Amino acid sequence: MxxxxxxxxxxxxxxxxxxxxxxxxxxxxxxxxxxxPSPDDPTPENRFHPWDVSPSPDLRERAATIRAMAKCPVTGKEINYTCPTSGIPTHHSRDAWERDNEYHKSGRPQILKKANIYEHDLRSGRPFPEFDFPLDQDFDRMVNMTNWDLFFYTRGFYSMDTEFQLAAVTKMLSYPITIGSVLHQFSPYSLNPKGPITLEGLKSLAALRYTLYPEQNRKVTSTAKNSPLRVFILGARAEAQLPGHVWKQLQFLFPETQIELHFVGHESYFDRNKREYVSSSTPIVRRVDETLTFIYHTDFFHVYHEAQDFFPYDPYNDIFFCFHPGFAAPESRENWMGKTMEALLETKCAIFTTGFNEKDLKRDIDAVESTYGKELDMLMEPVKNVFGSTKWELNDMNPQEVYQFNMYIAGFRGKRYHAIEV
Structure with missing residues (x-):
């Protein structure tokens, strides 16, 4: 349709x-x-190169990293053999590759091949007209948030006819448009039982939409409408480095709203001159224009929460996003599942989180529910993210592990009304 x-x-x-x-x-x-067609136009044929002999030094280095750090899933030994289908080192030897029936039956070689050709396309030097993003939305045109294709069409994006163009653009836009799709009045996510939004989720989103669509609430006065929407992005990394014109696509969805993006975490601010992450005792403010502001906070969220730097919180104006946080991951669980999560739940504001795949997200949600189950309400059951990235990525430490950014999404909030025993 x-x-x-x-x-x-x-x-x-x-x-x-x-x-x-x-x-x-x-x-x-x-x-x-x-x-x-130009010979420079991307095709699976002209973008395929084994990473060991790639024309890109970056990809040759990644191949060397895989050989040095990853282990063969069949033998447990170092990786010395490049899969001829994907062009990526995956096994210890050809014999191990041939014996890995699960690998071949899973269809993973074809997905790895896509990851290969997408990486080569980004480094090909071809023109990228798809990065010429549209500006303001005309008031007589309605944005359709059903899927990527209809969003691009109704927003007037460059016509993206190839998987390469989609991969490049959706990876970049997945962060702002995922936020927009949750907040938008025509969100693709509907109420249970047909959709993933719970009754508590509807309450939280209704409060936020009251602020985002002031023209529908002119008969009711509220101080919320005079304040900017605060979007807190915790554990910010790559999303904090996206250019202003990319995040501006979120603000274009709500043209009457001023938006503050608060990037929180030790890797939230990257100094391009020093080429390193830097920390600051005070917030670093960067104004994109009069309607969009970036504010970087280079410590853990609970530090600012305990200092009351973000007070007061307002469910009409504040929303939290954690992109691929790793609540349950061994290397990051301690940072999340203590003071930071307790502070998050104390805000009583909506919190949305994404995962690289369904298993990743459900593991995170299970960790939160098992630890704080009586202190939270689910707002959105885990579901595939309509605006997840279409670009396939791979883990260099385990090249058979493929994923897409923001593939699944869920939401929760600190419980507002606690049950009272009588």
């Missing part, structure tokens, strides 16, 4: 636009109306 707008009214046309694009492209090529 495709949504078209005419004088502000939606018109539905039951057709597969991707199929139509490909058919029209074939016809135009056949009639000589289009120039022949």
């Amino acid at each position: 495709r949504l078209y707008m005419y004088k502000g009214k939606p018109l539905w046309r039951a057709t597969s636009h991707m199929q139509k694009r490909h058919i029209m492209g074939f016809v135009r090529n056949a009639l000589g109306l289009d120039p022949p």
